[in-house]
Amino acid sequence: MLTDMKKDLNAKLTRGTQRTLDAFFDAMTTLLAEKSFADISVNELCERAGYPRATFYNYFEDRDDLLTYCWIALSRQTNSADLTAVDSSRRVDVALDSMADLLESNNALLHAVLAHNPPEGPLFASLHRFIEHNARRLMLTCVDRNRFDLPADLIADHYANTVLLVLDWAYLRGQTLTRAQLHDYTHALLRGVE
The missing domain is CATH 1.10.10.60 (Homeodomain-like)
Known part of the structure; x- marks a missing residue:
């Protein structure tokens, strides 16, 4: 991107x-x-x-190119941890926290933008594509290749889509969740491959 x-x-x-x-x-x-x-x-x-x-x-x-730049600039504000240095059992949580930090640190902007741009509109489709791209790249480092018979790319897509689903539900659809709940919901949804 x-x-x-x-x-x-x-x-x-x-x-x-x-x-x-x-x-x-x-x-x-x-x-x-x-x-x-x-x-x-x-x-x-x-x-x-x-x-x-x-x-x-x-x-x-x-304008779309500028919008992509805006997502990049916002994402650079977060502390993106080196997931390869994190214990494999905690990588999904660390990646989820990094993405949740981005959304929480821009909460006022997110709410103002939501007031004029519905979650199903083109702005949030662009944001979703950007987060999905980065989540997929990030989640690829979370996959323990020795534990699964499935291709690592497929598992990374599953992880990324699950994390996005939980973040979308919590931040764009207005559900109030604690970090512990974010982690619990994500792990409950991932149990099919964990």
């Missing part, structure tokens, strides 16, 4: 580039808290960010 963007976010960014990315990130998140993603135009984004359209298109293909 990082390779689809015009800017290589894995390369060292200049201060000017980071300032421009931050301005467009702020513009997008501010507008998302005010209106539907479908109603946000590139012109509005440029006006809010304080940059001309040419600058926008130097950095992004379109």
Whole structure:
């Protein structure tokens, strides 16, 4: 997903580039808290960010590309643990906590965005794809390849989909769960392969 963007976010960014990315990130998140993603135009984004359209298109293909950048920027705010260093019995919990931390640390923004963008709409479809991509990559490190006869990719998909289901239920559908409950629900749903 990082390779689809015009800017290589894995390369060292200049201060000017980071300032421009931050301005467009702020513009997008501010507008998302005010209106539907479908109603946000590139012109509005440029006006809010304080940059001309040419600058926008130097950095992004379109609004969806900027939205992907926003998900990347938000995900970098969390403490993403090296799961290979974590005991295999705790890897799913650590990965789940990392993703839950991201949602909880952006709770006010999430609620403001939910007010204008329904969970079944295009904005949350984009978020779901981003989280699913990262969860699948993260969960691949959770799979104990010696315990299962199934392909590791299939098990990682199952883990990622289960974690996403629990996170969606807790954070997007408004169920109030403690961390212990998040862990318990996830493990109860995963028992078919654990």
